[in-house]
Amino acid sequence: MWSLMELVPLYSLPLILGAAFLLIKWYNSTSPNTSKKLPPSPPRLPLIGNLHQLKGTVHEAFLSAAKRYGDPNGLMLVYIGTIPSLVVSTTEAAREILKTHDIAFADRPATRMFKAISYNLKDSTITPYGEHWRQVKSILTLHLLSNKTVHSFEAMRRRIIAGYLSEINQCFLSNKPLDLTSMAFSITNDITCMAAFGRTYNDGEIGRKFKKLMKEISEMLATFYFEDSIPQLAVVDILRGVRSKVDWVVRTLDEFLTGAVEERLSKTNPDPVAPEDGFKPFIEVLLKIQKEDNLGITVDTEVLKALLLDAYIAATDTTASVLQWVMTEFLVNPDIMKKAQDEVRRVLNGKEDITSEDLDKMTYLKAVIMESTRLHPPLPILLPRIARQDVNLMGYDIAKDTRVYVNVYSIMRDPNVWDQPEKFLPERFLGESSIDFIKHNFELLPFGAGRRACPGRIYSMAIDEMTLATFLYKFEWSLPQGVKPEDVDMEGTFGLANHKKVPLLVVGKPVDELIGIDHRLVGDFVREFGVAHDLGSVSSAPDGGFMCQITTTPSPVARSSEDSAASVRSVEPSSLSDLPAERVKKNQNHKQK
Numbered sequence: 052m053w054s055l056m057e058l059v060p061l062y063s064l065p066l067i068l069g070a071a072f073l074l075i076k077w078y079n080s081t082s083p084n085t086s087k088k089l090p091p092s093p094p095r096l097p098l099i100g101n102l103h104q105l106k107g108t109v110h111e112a113f114l115s116a117a118k119r120y121g122d123p124n125g126l127m128l129v130y131i132g133t134i135p136s137l138v139v140s141t142t143e144a145a146r147e148i149l150k151t152h153d154i155a156f157a158d159r160p161a162t163r164m165f166k167a168i169s170y171n172l173k174d175s176t177i178t179p180y181g182e183h184w185r186q187v188k189s190i191l192t193l194h195l196l197s198n199k200t201v202h203s204f205e206a207m208r209r210r211i212i213a214g215y216l217s218e219i220n221q222c223f224l225s226n227k228p229l230d231l232t233s234m235a236f237s238i239t240n241d242i243t244c245m246a247a248f249g250r251t252y253n254d255g256e257i258g259r260k261f262k263k264l265m266k267e268i269s270e271m272l273a274t275f276y277f278e279d280s281i282p283q284l285a286v287v288d289i290l291r292g293v294r295s296k297v298d299w300v301v302r303t304l305d306e307f308l309t310g311a312v313e314e315r316l317s318k319t320n321p322d323p324v325a326p327e328d329g330f331k332p333f334i335e336v337l338l339k340i341q342k343e344d345n346l347g348i349t350v351d352t353e354v355l356k357a358l359l360l361d362a363y364i365a366a367t368d369t370t371a372s373v374l375q376w377v378m379t380e381f382l383v384n385p386d387i388m389k390k391a392q393d394e395v396r397r398v399l400n401g402k403e404d405i406t407s408e409d410l411d412k413m414t415y416l417k418a419v420i421m422e423s424t425r426l427h428p429p430l431p432i433l434l435p436r437i438a439r440q441d442v443n444l445m446g447y448d449i450a451k452d453t454r455v456y457v458n459v460y461s462i463m464r465d466p467n468v469w470d471q472p473e474k475f476l477p478e479r480f481l482g483e484s485s486i487d488f489i490k491h492n493f494e495l496l497p498f499g500a501g502r503r504a505c506p507g508r509i510y511s512m513a514i515d516e517m518t519l520a521t522f523l524y525k526f527e528w529s530l531p532q533g534v535k536p537e538d539v540d541m542e543g544t545f546g547l548a549n550h551k552k553v554p555l556l557v558v559g560k561p562v563d564e565l566i567g568i569d570h571r572l573v574g575d576f577v578r579e580f581g582v583a584h585d586l587g588s589v590s591s592a593p594d595g596g597f598m599c600q601i602t603t604t605p606s607p608v609a610r611s612s613e614d615s616a617a618s619v620r621s622v623e624p625s626s627l628s629d630l631p632a633e634r635v636k637k638n639q640n641h642k643q644k
């Protein structure tokens with residue numbers, strides 16, 4: 052995030068000095084009114100408020116300032132430039148904001164950039180609380196994010212994920228590490244484009260333009276705007292060129308969305324939804340609602356484009372963020388990865404296709420995802436809220452228009468709530484634990500809570516769970532040669548969501564996709580020789596079956612003093628053709644593919 056010296060180029064310093072007289076006026080007008088009881092604040096400077104104290108990422112800066120200056124209940128008032136902003140850092144305070152006073156804090160700040168990107172507040176994310184918000188959020192929820200609709204995307208999700216497996220194989224065969232950060236984004240991007248637009252934007256000129264545009268949007272959303280925080284210095288945005296950049300991005304985005312709608316209307320879509328996928332893309336549903344006009348809401352073209360954009364922007368980076376952080380935690384905690392992998396393989400037991408029913412049984416994988424999201428929330432601070440009226444909150448007077456930042460990063464690492472909060476312990480979500488993304492007591496909040504909570508949980512978890520289960524099922528994952536778990540950089544950076552600052556590079560060694568082995572066949576070896584340790588290369592056996600080399604570690608029951616001296620046995624070459632005919636046949640089918 053921004054630091055002050057990056058924000059204030061030298062040529063704008065005279066402007067700042069020139070604004071000094073405004074500053075005095077402003078400072079007097081915003082100095083605490085003695086009749087009001089405000090939450091504690093760090094000392095601030097005129098005009099820039101506490102900006103100079105917010106170094107590093109904003110959630111970390113808020114956390115350390117709250118420890119030093121905040122109220123023990125978790126409230127602190129900071130000035131982001133001239134804007135009073137309430138920072139919320141505990142479960143108790145979050146409950147007050149998101150439950151007790153939910154309606155009073157149900158608006159979001161309508162900054163210039165947010166207005167520009169939402170067709171002047173026609174979307175569902177930024178639009179003020181009220182009838183329009185209720186209607187558009189219900190359209191989004193029902194036709195894109197509900198259980199039933201998410202289920203209808205299942206075959207498409209599986210097909211898209213499967214398409215990426217050969218890329219992982221290729222990297223493995225050519226001895227190149229795989230950039231999993233980039234792949235996570237491509238997978239969630241393709242799935243979301245299919246669900247929203249009924250096509251992907253990967254290839255050719257349009258693919259290149261789309262990627263560039265998405266990068267620009269991400270940068271635009273992470274930019275600091277003087278106009279939003281120090282309105283007296285809004286001119287600096289013009290001088291820095293950021294305002295024209297926003298205008299350019301918004302114009303280009305609109306051209307893109309207009310093109311997508313026209314393409315749908317004229318049915319010239321070059322990548323139609325495969326009939327076997329059997330779902331209706333969101334764009335088609337919106338066009339139908341627009342045509343039938345019987346919902347009591349006018350879905351004009353701007354509402355339609357704003358909702359498509361909502362669907363795309365809110366879904367892609369957040370869902371990719373979860374994927375890459377879970378994989379990162381797996382690679383730095385190989386024992387946990389092994390446990391999750393055992394679960395996936397046990398549940399699937401040789402099945403080819405993963406279904407949502409299979410995923411429902413993977414409780415350990417779900418616990419890993421929750422634990423990873425606790426430590427690496429895609430949005431470490433909930434989307435900002437704003438007080439719609441004066442509110443008395445935990446004994447403090449919060450004025451109308453105060454911005455509210457719920458720092459879920461603090462809450463989800465609070466030692467008063469979590470045992471060993473910095474440790475990666477998925478087990479904390481198993482057994483007695485009644486905490487999950489739905490049943491929580493405001494301590495696990497990656498999706499927010501209350502009226503303005505995220506409606507996309509089911510949608511994103513369906514993608515993350517299926518991708519992770521597929522990855523664990525089909526590959527053995529490791530860090531590139533010479534990289535140790537403790538070398539992995541765990542720093543996050545912010546664009547549309549919290550991503551790894553340094554891309555995650557990994558090696559995915561195919562288990563059966565490439566070599567054509569059915570897990571049940573491996574199971575027979577495991578039973579005979581102990582716990583399978585490693586699979587070697589596979590070749591065709593003269594009888595049409597397969598031969599492979601499996602290194603095994605004897606199981607504890609089989610271990611004798613003689614065995615333990617040679618604790619690793621080699622079986623080479625082992626013909627699988629002795630196995631039941633039906634399995635061998637399946638294996639041969641595999642091979643022909």
Ligand code: HEM
Binds near residue numbers: 365506
């Ligand atoms: C792992 C994935 C995701 C995370 C962590 C996430 C997180 C969040 C958070 C923290 C908020 C603000 C909640 C609040 O203010 O209390 C939010 C709002 C929202 N999210 Fe998500 N989100 C994710 C995926 C999605 C997806 C897939 C969609 C689908 C389009 C989506 C759509 C929205 C919308 C529309 C809002 C605004 C809701 C409102 O203001 O009423 N999100 N999300």
